[in-house]
Amino acid sequence: MSNWAAQYNRSRSTHAPAALLQDEEDDDDPMPPAIEQEPEPEPEPETPLEQLTRHWMNERHAPDILPVQDDLLGKLLDHIRRQSDTIQLLRGDPSTSEEEHIRIMLAQTEVERVKFVVRSYVRTRLFKIESYARYIVANEDVQTRITTAERDYASRHAQLIDRHFHNSVLQSLPESQTALDDTPSFMPSMVTEPDTRRAVFAHALRNTVARTPDGKTIDLAKGSLTLIAFAAVAELITRGDVELV
Amino acid sequence: MSLPPSLRQSVTPPELELIACQQLVEIVPLISMEKTAFISGAYGPLRPPHRAKIPIWMAVNLKQKKKCHIIAPVWLTVEYLQQKLTQETTQAHFTQLPFRFAEISRVLLDVASDDLQNPDKLRTLLKDLREARQAKARAGLENLEHSTLGLSNLSAMEINEIRPFFIQAMAVLGQLQPVFNKDRNTV
Numbered sequence: 260m261s262n263w264a265a266q267y268n269r270s271r272s273t274h275a276p277a278a279l280l281q282d283e284e285d286d287d288d289p290m291p292p293a294i295e296q297e298p299e300p301e302p303e304p305e306t307p308l309e310q311l312t313r314h315w316m317n318e319r320h321a322p323d324i325l326p327v328q329d330d331l332l333g334k335l336l337d338h339i340r341r342q343s344d345t346i347q348l349l350r351g352d353p354s355t356s357e358e359e360h361i362r363i364m365l366a367q368t369e370v371e372r373v374k375f376v377v378r379s380y381v382r383t384r385l386f387k388i389e390s391y392a393r394y395i396v397a398n399e400d401v402q403t404r405i406t407t408a409e410r411d412y413a414s415r416h417a418q419l420i421d422r423h424f425h426n427s428v429l430q431s432l433p434e435s436q437t438a439l440d441d442t443p444s445f446m447p448s449m450v451t452e453p454d455t456r457r458a459v460f461a462h463a464l465r466n467t468v469a470r471t472p473d474g475k476t477i478d479l480a481k482g483s484l485t486l487i488a489f490a491a492v493a494e495l496i497t498r499g500d501v502e503l504v
Numbered sequence: 505m506s507l508p509p510s511l512r513q514s515v516t517p518p519e520l521e522l523i524a525c526q527q528l529v530e531i532v533p534l535i536s537m538e539k540t541a542f543i544s545g546a547y548g549p550l551r552p553p554h555r556a557k558i559p560i561w562m563a564v565n566l567k568q569k570k571k572c573h574i575i576a577p578v579w580l581t582v583e584y585l586q587q588k589l590t591q592e593t594t595q596a597h598f599t600q601l602p603f604r605f606a607e608i609s610r611v612l613l614d615v616a617s618d619d620l621q622n623p624d625k626l627r628t629l630l631k632d633l634r635e636a637r638q639a640k641a642r643a644g645l646e647n648l649e650h651s652t653l654g655l656s657n658l659s660a661m662e663i664n665e666i667r668p669f670f671i672q673a674m675a676v677l678g679q680l681q682p683v684f685n686k687d688r689n690t691v
Contacts, residue, residue, distance in 0.1 A: 360538060361537065368562075382506045475652075
């Protein structure tokens with residue numbers, strides 16, 4: 260039982276117990292008419308899990324790879340490991356009561372939920388890296404947004420695919436046709452690039468301004484929802500002013 | 505491969521439910537529990553018959569084991585939804601509803617229909633609301649142009665429903681529009 264108290268004190272010191280108070284999502288809920296005159300309460304700072312959920316959704320909807328959040332991931336993975344260790348300890352202990360079993364079960368459920376979000380986040384990034392492996396290897400700018408491990412994965416993946424194509428088809432073709440990075444005129448290049456002109460649903464968390472590829476400037480009021488090209492809001496997402504929904 | 509094809513285009517409704525269930529809901533616990541530290545924060549202590557606020561997934565778990573009663577959120581009542589429905593059918597733009605009302609109402613109606621007043625009426629009202637809003641979304645398709653479209657007050661599930669179509673429509677409209685690209689790399 261003391262393990263939970265120790266954990267609680269430790270987690271209390273690292274981040275505010277936002278869960279007992281209104282979390283940021285509840286700001287979308289309209290107040291009943293009687294209290295509409297009150298000023299909007301200050302949103303509580305996001306818990307790490309809420310931040311990861313937001314980044315996960317951003318990553319799922321964005322056509323391009325977003326900057327990696329490896330310290331956030333690291334913190335959460337540590338937390339998961341600590342919770343799992345505590346659970347293991349309490350399960351093996353024969354003196355746990357009925358109430359304790361419920362807490363263990365709830366903690367296990369939550370660990371599974373958080374692991375799902377982490378796994379889905381990493382899988383989405385890996386999928387994008389696999390699709391754009393050659394583009395990443397050739398392009399410095401994208402390499403700043405991915406971890407070293409992901410970069411190695413991209414180059415190995417690109418090499419594997421190249422070797423496979425060579426061994427199966429390309430070696431039988433004449434020399435001039437064996438390249439895999441042609442840029443023919445009037446057609447998209449052979450190296451697939453992320454399509455940043457794809458439209459995304461952007462939810463503005465603060466009043467900001469977006470600039471579309473056509474040169475138009477659009478004001479985004481806080482809380483508004485806009486269908487807009489990804490290229491226009493890419494920087495705003497990195498800054499945290501806009502989230503994809 | 506990394507991401508199964510069913511997940512590549514859009515988010516699935518069960519995933520939206522997962523996110524929606526992280527929000528808090530009020531319950532009347534039937535068991536007592538000490539303050540416990542979870543990954544998303546510390547909840548408890550649960551002292552019956554005092555009310556407590558816990559995440560929806562936890563409340564659903566306890567409710568299925570008959571260890572709590574869920575109290576409906578402010579917006580999940582017949583009067584509130586009736587009012588919103590009349591607003592929806594009289595106004596041209598979308599009324600303001602909680603962002604994830606579809607997921608939360610589905611979960612609560614499935615698990616805690618005995619804790620809610622008049623669940624059948626709630627279901628009919630929600631269905632009517634959904635149909636009214638869908639009709640408006642379809643009408644809004646006419647305003648779609650190649651660069652932007654503002655649609656406030658849509659809920660998460662509704663956005664998810666229209667997402668594949670709207671994104672493709674915008675892409676096609678963008679192709680039809682002559683684009684003056686001086687340099688491919690400028691954004």
